[in-house]
Amino acid sequence: MLTINFKGKTVVFIAVIAMILSSLGTIWVVGDGGLIDQLEMGTLFSPEGARQAAEFKTHEEKLKQAYQTIKSSYLHKVNDEQLIDGAIKGMIESLGDPYSAYMSPKQAIQFQQGLESSFTGIGAEVTLKNGRVTIISPIKDSPAEKAGLRSGDQVLKVNGISLEGMDIHEAVSKIRGPKGTKARLQIARPGVRDILTITVVRDEISLQTVEAAMMSGHIGRITLTQFSENTAEDFARGLKKLESQGLEGLIIDVRGNPGGLLPSVLDICDQLVPDKQKVLMTEDKSGSRSVFNSKLEGKKPYPIAVLIDKGSASASEILAAALQESGNYALVGETTFGKGTVQTTKSFKDGSNVKITIAKWLTPKGNWIDQHGGTKGIKPDIPVDKPAYMNAIPPQVKEPLQRDDNLTEVKNMQLILDALGYHPGRTDGYFDSQTEQAVKAFQKKEGFAATGKLDAKAAEVLREAFISFLREPGNDITLQVAIQYLKKK
Numbered sequence: 001m002l003t004i005n006f007k008g009k010t011v012v013f014i015a016v017i018a019m020i021l022s023s024l025g026t027i028w029v030v031g032d033g034g035l036i037d038q039l040e041m042g043t044l045f046s047p048e049g050a051r052q053a054a055e056f057k058t059h060e061e062k063l064k065q066a067y068q069t070i071k072s073s074y075l076h077k078v079n080d081e082q083l084i085d086g087a088i089k090g091m092i093e094s095l096g097d098p099y100s101a102y103m104s105p106k107q108a109i110q111f112q113q114g115l116e117s118s119f120t121g122i123g124a125e126v127t128l129k130n131g132r133v134t135i136i137s138p139i140k141d142s143p144a145e146k147a148g149l150r151s152g153d154q155v156l157k158v159n160g161i162s163l164e165g166m167d168i169h170e171a172v173s174k175i176r177g178p179k180g181t182k183a184r185l186q187i188a189r190p191g192v193r194d195i196l197t198i199t200v201v202r203d204e205i206s207l208q209t210v211e212a213a214m215m216s217g218h219i220g221r222i223t224l225t226q227f228s229e230n231t232a233e234d235f236a237r238g239l240k241k242l243e244s245q246g247l248e249g250l251i252i253d254v255r256g257n258p259g260g261l262l263p264s265v266l267d268i269c270d271q272l273v274p275d276k277q278k279v280l281m282t283e284d285k286s287g288s289r290s291v292f293n294s295k296l297e298g299k300k301p302y303p304i305a306v307l308i309d310k311g312s313a314s315a316s317e318i319l320a321a322a323l324q325e326s327g328n329y330a331l332v333g334e335t336t337f338g339k340g341t342v343q344t345t346k347s348f349k350d351g352s353n354v355k356i357t358i359a360k361w362l363t364p365k366g367n368w369i370d371q372h373g374g375t376k377g378i379k380p381d382i383p384v385d386k387p388a389y390m391n392a393i394p395p396q397v398k399e400p401l402q403r404d405d406n407l408t409e410v411k412n413m414q415l416i417l418d419a420l421g422y423h424p425g426r427t428d429g430y431f432d433s434q435t436e437q438a439v440k441a442f443q444k445k446e447g448f449a450a451t452g453k454l455d456a457k458a459a460e461v462l463r464e465a466f467i468s469f470l471r472e473p474g475n476d477i478t479l480q481v482a483i484q485y486l487k488k489k
Contacts, residue, residue: 063087088354093167097357098128099343105351107169121176122183123205124149125258125313126168127339132156132188133163133171136337137256137311139205140225146467147200148393148412150189151256151311151337157186177202194408199396209260212238215473218248219486224268227260227315232267239271249486250300251479252319253307255333259314262342266292269322274299277326278364280318282342289362294326303489304329305482308380313337320378321363331380332482338377340370382485384478388427389419390470394463400453401439405431413454416466417442419475 067083089102103111123142124135132154138144155163158174159182166174175183179202187196209231211223220242222235242250252272269279273294282290306320308331317336323329342361347353360368368374392415395401401410411429417438418424425434436452443450446461454462469475 085352089167092354092356095357097341098168099339099341100356101167101169101354103169103353103355107173108347108351108353111169111345111353111355120179120204121202122147122149122200123203124175126155126172126175128168128171129154131164133166133168133175136258136313136339139207139258140223140256142205143200143203145256146394146463147198147396149185149187149198149200150391151309152190153196154188155185156188156195159184179203192408196393196408197396198393210234210238212242214242214245214247215483217483217487218246219251219483220245220247220249221251221253221479223253224257224316224319226257227264227268229261229264231260231264232271235268236271247302249302249489250304251307251482251486252304252323253479254312254316254319255307255309255478256311257313257316258311258337259316259339262315262318265315265318268319270295272296272300272304273322273326279322279326280364281362281366282359283362284359294322299327303486305486306331307333307478307482308336308378309334309386309478310337310377314339317369317378318361321367321369324378324381325364330382330482330485331378332382332485333380333384333478334386335379336369336377338369338371338374340368340374382481384481387419387477389415392416392419392466394466395454395459397454397456397459400455401431401459402453403431403433403436407431410435413439413459413462416462420465420469 070078070083085102085104092100092102122144123139124144125137125139126133126135128134135144135149135151135153135155137151138149155171155175157163158171161174163171163174175185177183181202183200183202185198185200187198189196207226207228209224209226209228211225212220214220220239222238222242224231224235239250266279269292273279274296276294276297279292279294281292304323304327306323306329308316308320312320312333313336317339320331320336324331340361341357342359343355344358345353345355360370362368363378369376369378371377392412394416395409395413397409401407401413406429408429410431411427414424414427414429414435417435418427420442422438422441423434424438426432439454439458440450440452442462443452443458446458446465448458448461473479
């Protein structure tokens with residue numbers, strides 16, 4: 001508590017309440033005899049102010065009693081900072097909102113690093129869903145993607161430590177770690193009965209968020225992996241370069257893009273959404289709406305398609321919805337994640353902060369796409385089902401996989417061998433003679449002894465071959481569908 005002299009009286013600020021309410025534009029002053037003043041423009045001494053004051057006094061007394069009981073009776077030593085942090089954290093958790101959180105100074109730094117150029121970890125955006133740490137999307141080319149993590153995976157344990165009951169930032173602190181260290185994750189995957197164990201080697205995650213390239217037929221592709229501080233500027237440079245090369249059709253790829261900064265996506269919409277049309281609306285708790293319009297006059301002289309999947313979230317969905325509803329551009333792929341809320345942060349002097357949901361965002365046509373009460377994502381105009389091998393996890397082999405094994409690792413191996421053209425004959429997890437012949441063919445091509453058993457070294461080469469296969473544009477079915485669509489336009 002902080003005690004000061006105010007109007008000749010000794011006044012005590014209950015710090016936890018003062019910090020929270022001051023962030024909402026209200027300053028509450030609490031004295032030894034209870035609430036003595038509410039300082040807020042427009043409500044001071046008003047009937048509403050009196051009602052709020054009476055209501056607060058009840059809660060203030062309860063809070064003081066709890067504080068005094070702990071300080072006077074709790075067996076172990078506890079300091080005021082610990083109690084205040086716990087009270088703020090408890091209030092935020094009571095909201096039941098997966099996107100609102102209290103962050104310690106260390107966690108606040110980690111959060112900010114996620115919006116900057118690089119950080120060290122596994123490279124996956126996560127949220128809390130039904131109380132479980134759930135992957136929104138692995139970052140492109142990250143250790144998480146290479147290890148086979150997918151959107152929707154639920155992380156149950158990290159190196160044997162359960163994440164149950166942790167808030168999202170505490171859980172992230174367990175997942176992150178120094179470069180080169182291992183995160184052994186226990187994963188529950190929707191549609192898969194067994195608990196998966198996936199080991200990811202932490203690395204530096206570079207957030208070069210924009211990649212622009214011209215493909216055949218003068219069709220350009222701009223891949224956006226996240227919306228961070230420099231994304232809009234990099235996008236503008238990439239688009240200008242493609243246009244200078246005779247761009248005749250544009251593909252914007254936000255698959256696996258978990259979102260990011262609202263100003264960044266608004267700047268990109270200014271470059272693409274035609275005729276100064278609506279980009280999105282935000283709606284606060286009172287129902288008041290703010291409308292954001294594009295700054296682009298006219299329309300781009302070439303067709304545009306947007307690639308989406310279930311890992312496209314938040315700012316990615318803002319861009320996709322604006323281009324679909326205001327630009328009449330096609331979305332190609334899968335239904336998106338469904339995050340339709342806006343957050344802001346309030347920082348405190350010690351470096352900690354509160355991240356809290358302050359509004360819904362709505363598409364230009366007024367749709368709320370949130371998965372918690374909304375329409376649960378944005379549906380594509382051209383749906384594309386991913387092949388089964390896209391869900392395969394490259395096998396992490398301790399003991400060699402061999403004839404007559406019947407394991408999930410064998411199923412993943414079979415799916416990958418089939419995608420690479422080695423024809424294992426089945427993909428149900430049973431290691432039969434034809435699967436053995438497929439393994440031998442792979443081993444022979446890669447310079448291994450053709451034993452028909454997949455050991456750790458061969459499994460690593462298989463993983464690298466599979467990643468290379470996935471990166472080839474010709475093997476990207478969704479991309480190829482979009483290319484053919486633009487060629488017809």
